[in-house]
Amino acid sequence: MAKNLLIVESPAKAKTIEGYLGKDFTVKSSYGHIRDLVKSEDAIDIPNNFAQRYEVPADKKQVVSELKKLAKEAEMVWLASDEDREGEAISWHLFETLGLKNDKTKRIVFHEITKPAIMRAIENPRTIDYNLVNAQQARRVLDRLVGFELSPVLWKKVKPSLSAGRVQSVAVRLIVEREREINKFTAEAAFRIVAIFGKGRDAFKAELPERFAEQAQAEKFLQDCIDAAFTVKSLETRPTKRSPAAPFTTSTLQQEASRKLGFSVSRTMSVAQKLYESGKITYMRTDSVNLSDTALQAAQQQITSAYGDKYYQHRKFKTKSASAQEAHEAIRPTYFNEHTIDGDNSEKRLYELIWKRSIASQMSEAQFEKTTAKIDISSRSEDLVANGEVMKFDGFLKVYLESHDDEDEDDNQDGDSAILPPLTKGQLLALQEMTATERYSRPPARYTEASLVKKLEELGIGRPSTYAPTISTVQNRGYVVKEEREGKTRNYRVLTLKDKAVKHEQKTENTGAEKNKLFPTDIGAVVNDFLVQHFNGIVDFHFTANVEKQFDEIAQGLTEWTAMLKDFYTPFHEGVESTIQTAEKARGERELGVHPESGKKMSVRIGRFGPFVQIGDSDNEEEKPQYASLRTGQMIETITLEEALELFKLPKKVGVFEEKDMTVAIGKFGPYIRHNSAFYSLPKGVDPMSVSEPQAIEIIEEKRKKDAEKLIKTFDENPDVKILNGRWGPYIEFGKLNVKIPKGKEPLELTYEECKALADAMEKDPKAKKPAGKKFAKKK
DNA sequence: CAGTGAGCGAGCTTCCGCTTGACTT
DSSP: OOSEEEEESOHHHHHHHHHHHOTTEEEEEOOSOSOEEOSSGGGEETTTTTEEOEEOOGGGHHHHHHHHHHHHHOSEEEEOOOSSHHHHHHHHHHHHHTTOOGGGEEEOOOSSOOHHHHHHHHHSOBOOOHHHHHHHHHHHHHHHHHHHHHHHHHHHHTOTTOOOOTTHHHHHHHHHHHHHHHHHOOOOEEEEEEEEESOGGGOEEEEOSSOBSSHHHHHHHHHHHTTOOEEEEEEEEEEEEEOOOOOBOHHHHHHHIIIIIOOOHHHHHHHHHHHHHTTSBSOSSOOOOOOOHHHHHHHHHHHHHHHOGGGBOOOOOOOOOTTOOOOSOOBOBSOTTOSSOOSOHHHHHHHHHHHHHHHHTTBOOEEEEEEEEEEEETTOSOEEEEEEEEEEEOGGGGTOOOOOTTOOHHHHTTSTTOOOOOOOTTOEEOEEEEEEEEEEOOOOOOOOHHHHHHHHHHTTOSOTTTHHHHHHHHHHTTSEEEEEEOOEEEEEEEEEEETTEEEEEEEEEEESOEEEEEEEOHHHHHHHHHHHHHOHHHHSTTHHHHHHHHHHHHHTTSSOHHHHHHHHHHHHHHHHHHHHHHOOOOOOOEEEEEOTTTOOEEEEEEETTEEEEEESOTTOGGGOOEEEEOOTTOOTTTOOHHHHHHGGGOSEEEEEETTEEEEEEEETTEEEEEETTEEEEOOTTOOGGGOOHHHHHHHHHHHHHHHHHHEEEEOSSOTTEEEEEETTEEEEEETTEEEEOOTTOOGGGOOHHHHHHHHHHHHHOTTTOOOOTTTTSSOO
16 A cells, blocks of 8 residues: 555646656545535525535545545645645645545645656645635635625526626626627728839839828829829838747637637637647646746757757746736647647647747747838828838747737738838839728627637636636527628729729628627627626626735735625625615617507517517507517617518418428528428528428428438337437437437337337436437426 | 417526536437
């Protein structure tokens, strides 16, 4: 039996450390927190100094009992959870739950998983830092109080099952407010002047720094240039440089993987988890940009041997975010000499990104020579400006270039990277072509998952381990949707001066198209407005930063944690009580105007089944209101009267087939035909307003043919039970339930009774009872 | 993926931060 039991948070870490320590040590993992507040309302005894009731959740029972057993047998237990607030609390929970003794327990910490770092830690043990533990308790209790008092207010005043919290509610607020900025935005057009001088390889572009608001001004400018002389007025050359970005943290990895690889935030995390578990990279949930000394040495060795000494530059990066707790290293390859790895495609690509970013961070600056030429126009007072850039030394750009969200495509092509031909002051230039193009100002960009994470991190809200789950939560609650939306076409004017004549053209461009962007829903907007109105202090962007400051004071022993909570809770709870008493139900109602034919009032609001338009007054018995649900992409705050009227034109009867009506309507997943209580989607490009009877019949028969191909077996006992071929092989469709066929069963030989038994078992097992697609997303 | 949009009342929902699998129709 090993004399020592060492406990860390992550099993992959445990494995590595066990290798360093030899047979005197058993190294085990707690798999994160082992205890949490009980789910019920009595988790916190508020009058009794916020005393907490903790329990070991079901999925942690086994871990705890194994650790308990090992702890009993060991001579010394080493608590080696992370050195931050949560890590300290994990050690304390372990101490309490495992029933450890002070003289048989040591607390150690390290920031990097290397043998010397671990040995140093073992030589310098300490005791549990109760100030830090108290800071964590304050954090935990505050989050529970906020979440479990605010959410029920929403159930009463908005809709059941909604949620609110210190982190998620701010995430929703950011998205709602950004959407409103975009709606409020009016694009302003101005003419941009670009001239092309010279021919062939010597051709280059120059731009007028000013823009013209009116077409007449642009026209005048081009006209003035017809017979003008263009001369190089001044030439200025200066050296510039660019430095590499810091190594990855969780948030920057999520951002770059989103931009460069198109990964969602959760995909990045699950691929990174695999890389971490197979020992390829260091820990992936970190807010530190720091590299260990051993890593720095390895990077230096790789850079000098692969690229030479002049590419190496030692750098130490400082974290920018004030909320960072830096219990780990930055995300980096475990072994820098592995430039690529085995694994699936996404693992390879993410690893490559991490390798390049880490290596580049220790490389020298890229050096450029930037030339600015001012070009005089004989007939005008303004000058044209041409910029050129020549790279003198590539430095870190040899391996890695960070990308940015706000890259402006149309400005970029004649941007800094262009090369100018040799020019001399006073040189006369031959104009090839000059254009005045109407360009529109852009609204603020909608958030992507990754840019939302970036913003949250800047505000100090959330932690590396919660960015991805937070983004899922706000989508699961229906506050936010990640969607693709079509843009609109827009005309713009182009004036071209060529061969001494000005030509006018009208061109079109697509604008506002979005892919994988976060949009608020109506319920998201209503909940946000309710919280902003009644709990502004909690959804304030600075709330977290303020309480973090107080948690820090607790951690330093300057503030008593229950006093801090009391100061927070008393006014907060009063706000909750008074809101329950006085606030009206929030339904997000908005009046649209008057129905053009009947003169009845038209309004939109949120109902039990989502947002809808109403014609007529519900209070007026005689009016008998009509209702229609809003469609995807439509919101209460922005829908127009015209769009609302369109909603009443569908569903529309298009004909009869097999003695039953066929009706066309638009649902969540697009336009469809309903026939005999079955649904048939319309193929893309078919206009739902003009579907003919034969066309509808054809669509129905096509779908039936496809379904028949998937069918393997039916039962006489029950026509609602079928065995079908799905994407992952055969499965049973038991009424509305989709049932997996256990391994070893031949689908064709299954009897009806066996199917029923499998379906019953699935219905009973709460874990297996997952909704089959969207069909069961709503519970009764 | 429809239709619905009243009200009563029981019983349910909900937070953030640490972890890793199980699972996917």
